[in-house]
Amino acid sequence: MTEKITEPVIDSNDTASIGPDPSLLIVDDDGPFLRRLARAMETRGFVVEIAESVAEGIARAKTKPPKHAVIDLRLGDGSGLDVIEAIRARRDDTRIIMLTGYGNIATAVNAVKLGAIDYLAKPADADEIFSALVQKSGERAELPENPMSADRVRWEHIQRVYEMCERNVSETARRLNMHRRTLQRILAKRAPK
Structure with a gap:
C-alpha cells in the first residue's frame, strides 16, 4: 500500500506570522520525527531543508543560512550547539529553537547564549514548535500547566x-x-x- 501524498493546505494567518523569509532548517537524527516535523512545517508555510547530523546541518547553514531553525541538542555525531554557532556566524537574525530529550537548565542556558530563542523538551509537537518560531520578541510564553516535579x-x-x-x-x-x-x-x- 502506498502512502497518499496530498498538497499542503497553507493557512494565510500562518504565512503572515512567518514573515517574508520562510526558510527553515530542521536538524535531528531521528529520521521519522524529522520527516513528520518537516511535513508539518511545510503545511504551515515554511520552505524546509532537513539535516540528520551536525556535519550536514553545518554544511546547510554555510551554503544557505536559514531565517528559522529547529535543532536537536544531541545528535549522533556531536552537539546541535555547533550548528547554532555555524548559523550565527553567517546570519544573526535567525530564530532558533533548540529541541532535546535530555533537557536541563545548563544546556538551555548555553543554547540561549549561543543564540537560540527558545528551548523545548521532546516530545514537542508541531504546534508548540510553530508557536515558538513565530513568537514575537518580548511576548511571554504561556506558563506550563504542570510545574517541574x-x-x-x-x-x-x-x-x-x-x-x-x-x-x-x-x-x-x-x-x-x-x-x-x-x-x-x-x-x-x-x-x-
Whole structure:
C-alpha cells in the first residue's frame, strides 16, 4: 500500500506570522520525527531543508543560512550547539529553537547564549514548535500547566553541577557527595517528567 501524498493546505494567518523569509532548517537524527516535523512545517508555510547530523546541518547553514531553525541538542555525531554557532556566524537574525530529550537548565542556558530563542523538551509537537518560531520578541510564553516535579528539580541540579564541572563525572560525584556509578546511571537516563 502506498502512502497518499496530498498538497499542503497553507493557512494565510500562518504565512503572515512567518514573515517574508520562510526558510527553515530542521536538524535531528531521528529520521521519522524529522520527516513528520518537516511535513508539518511545510503545511504551515515554511520552505524546509532537513539535516540528520551536525556535519550536514553545518554544511546547510554555510551554503544557505536559514531565517528559522529547529535543532536537536544531541545528535549522533556531536552537539546541535555547533550548528547554532555555524548559523550565527553567517546570519544573526535567525530564530532558533533548540529541541532535546535530555533537557536541563545548563544546556538551555548555553543554547540561549549561543543564540537560540527558545528551548523545548521532546516530545514537542508541531504546534508548540510553530508557536515558538513565530513568537514575537518580548511576548511571554504561556506558563506550563504542570510545574517541574521534585525528581526533575533534583535532576536539573545534578545536570547543572555536571556542566559546571565541565562534564567530569568524578568531580561532579565528589561535589555532590554521590557515588560515581550512581551518578553515571542518573546521567544516562532521560530527564524525569
